[in-house]
Amino acid sequence: MTEKFILTLSCPDEPGIVAEVSGLIATAGCNITSSNQYADTATGQFFMRVAIRPLSEPVSCDDLRARFAPVADKFGMDWAIHDASKPQRVLIMVSKFDHCLMDILYRMERGALHMEVPAVVSNHKDAYQLTASYNIAYHHWPVTPETKAEQEQKLLKLIDDEQIDLIVLARYMQVLSNKACERLAGKVINIHHSFLPSFKGAAPYQQAHEKGVKLIGATAHYVTADLDEGPIIEQNVARVNHAMEASDLVATGRDVERVTLAEALKLHLEHRVLLNGTKTVVFKP
Numbered sequence: 001m002t003e004k005f006i007l008t009l010s011c012p013d014e015p016g017i018v019a020e021v022s023g024l025i026a027t028a029g030c031n032i033t034s035s036n037q038y039a040d041t042a043t044g045q046f047f048m049r050v051a052i053r054p055l056s057e058p059v060s061c062d063d064l065r066a067r068f069a070p071v072a073d074k075f076g077m078d079w080a081i082h083d084a085s086k087p088q089r090v091l092i093m094v095s096k097f098d099h100c101l102m103d104i105l106y107r108m109e110r111g112a113l114h115m116e117v118p119a120v121v122s123n124h125k126d127a128y129q130l131t132a133s134y135n136i137a138y139h140h141w142p143v144t145p146e147t148k149a150e151q152e153q154k155l156l157k158l159i160d161d162e163q164i165d166l167i168v169l170a171r172y173m174q175v176l177s178n179k180a181c182e183r184l185a186g187k188v189i190n191i192h193h194s195f196l197p198s199f200k201g202a203a204p205y206q207q208a209h210e211k212g213v214k215l216i217g218a219t220a221h222y223v224t225a226d227l228d229e230g231p232i233i234e235q236n237v238a239r240v241n242h243a244m245e246a247s248d249l250v251a252t253g254r255d256v257e258r259v260t261l262a263e264a265l266k267l268h269l270e271h272r273v274l275l276n277g278t279k280t281v282v283f284k285p
C-alpha cells in the first residue's frame, strides 16, 4: 500500500476542479499515486478519488484536511480524507449460513481485507464456533416481533460503543428498521443472494428454480429502508441448468455470494465506492 491518504469527493461539475485539487496536494508537499474521476452528465455531478503520499516531510491527516477545506468550500464538495493505514472497524451480522462470514474472516486474517472485527452479531447460535475460533466476541440476539425493537437498540449501542465504521450483513436474514437505516446510511453493506433486481426477498433461489433461469447471481449493495433496493456495489453470476435442483442452486450460489461480498467489502474499505444518488460510482484498481 503506497498511499497514506485517500481523498474522495463529489460536487457539481465545473472546469478546473482537477487542477485545483492536484495543485493543493502538491502545495501540501504530497504526491498523487493514483487518481480517478467521473462526470455524470445526466446529473451534472463530478466524482473523484485520489491516493496521496507525503513526499519528504511527514504530513498529518488533519493537516491535509485543514489545507483542503478552502478548495472543498469553493466547489461545494461533499468530501473526506481517510488515513489509509488505519484499519476500519467492521461489525458482521449473520443468521444461520456462515459461508460469507468464514470467507471474510479468512481474508482478513490473511491480510487481504484491511479491517478489524471487534464483534459478530447473530439471531442464531450456528456461527458461534467459527467466530470463537478467531477470538471474536459473539452476540447471540434472537429476533422475534416482540424483541426486534430492543434488539435494534442493543445493536445501535454496540455500534457506538465499539466505534464501528461499517456493518456487513453476511446473510443476516432480518429486515433493519427505517430508523436503523437512516441512522446507519452508507455504513451497511448487504449480500443479497440473487442478481438484483430479480428475485427480491428471503427465498430467491426457490424463485429462480421455479422460473427456470440459466444464470443465478449475487448482489452486494448498501442497505436502505427499501428492502433489496439499495445502491449496488458489485454483482456476479454463475451458469445453472435444467437438471439442477433448488438445493444445487443454493450450493452454486454460496461461492458467488462470498466472492461478491468480499469484492464489495474490499472496494468499500479502499474508499473506491462513492454514492451517486440511488446508484454508485466504483473506481476499481
Ligand SMILES: Nc1nc2c(c(=O)[nH]1)N[C@@H](CN(C=O)c1ccc(C(=O)N[C@@H](CCC(=O)O)C(=O)O)cc1)CN2
Residues within 6 Å of the ligand: 169, 172, 173, 174, 175, 176, 177, 181, 190, 191, 192, 193, 201, 202, 223, 224, 225, 226, 227, 228, 229, 230
Ligand atoms: N432495511 C433492510 N434490511 C435488510 C435488507 C435490506 O435491503 N434493507 N436486506 C436483508 C437481507 N435480505 C436479502 O438480501 C433479506 C433478509 C430477510 C428478508 C425477510 O423477509 N425476512 C423475514 C424473516 C425471515 C426469517 O426470519 O428467516 C422478515 O424479516 O420478516 C428479506 C430479505 C437484511 N436486512
